Amino acid sequence: MKINxxxxxxxKCASTWIHRVLSDHPEVVIYPGKEIDFFSVYYDRGYQWYEKQLGKxxxxxxxxxxxxxxxxxxxSPERVFHYNPDMRIILSLRDPIERAFSNHLHEVRxxxxxxxxLTFEAGLENNPMYLxxxxxSLHLARWLxxxxxxxxxxxxxxxxRDDAIGQSRKLYQFLGISDTHxxxxxxxxxxVSQRTKYPHIERLARTAGRLGRALGANHLVEKVKRNNWVRHFRQYNEVNLRHIVxxxxxxxKKQLEEMLAEDVLELSRQLGRTELPWPIWQIVKSQFRE
Incomplete structure (x- = not known):
């Protein structure tokens, strides 16, 4: 089946949530491991390999x-177009400064x-991809x-965060599937950025989960994850990185607001929106009214 x-x-912008609310929809088949990275990393493996990753x-x-x-x-944009010019594309965003900080927590984890x-400032200096x-708007321009x-x-x-049901319906409607799911x-x-106390145990659990999904046992994997004993142990094994960093x-924050202001304004133009649900948007509006 051609991927559409x-x-x-x-x-770090809710892509896991998007993946999961699609994964149990009866009209959707989706790659269980989320990240195939075909168009960015494994393009040389060809379309047949790509389509086989989803299974039947x-x-x-x-x-x-x-x-x-x-x-x-x-x-990626042109590669995706050459594969399927009718591809439907889901882009998820969040306040860009919060995204950068969450990116740092992820790298620490x-x-x-x-x-x-482990300060964010040290992370910014170390990793230019945060910013x-x-x-x-720079990246969206290439897709547009x-x-x-x-x-x-x-x-x-x-x-x-504020209206999960409404956003899931918007997602389902965009894909042309039942929005009553x-x-x-x-x-x-x-x-939620966490680091484990015993990483070898978490790695073993994740490996077992990937193996189970590869064998077509998604339902069993999710059932095990919801088991009370498993959930309690994983909670005990987690340390919130916001308590460490x-x-x-x-x-x-003020420096990033200045650096990202024009990009945020251009994004609003690209999307045809007069408001964005981010703290930085209020800064942008005040700057460009002057």
Missing amino acids: FIGIGAQ PGKATVAGEVSTSYFADSD LQHMTGQN LQSRY TVFPISQILVLFQEDI HSEFLKEKIN PVMHLST
């Missing part, structure tokens, strides 16, 4: 995957950033040179 929708990110569609009417590496990748100095991936805006659904993490993942917390300096 993709989630493209941005990273069964009774599904739409097929897709979510890979957050696509949004900021310069080659993965131990890509280690040492005594680059938050320049939404290839695809019309009518083929791109933009969701905001803040709206998902009530996903079991609707109220699941999104972008210091909050962003106010001076850093």
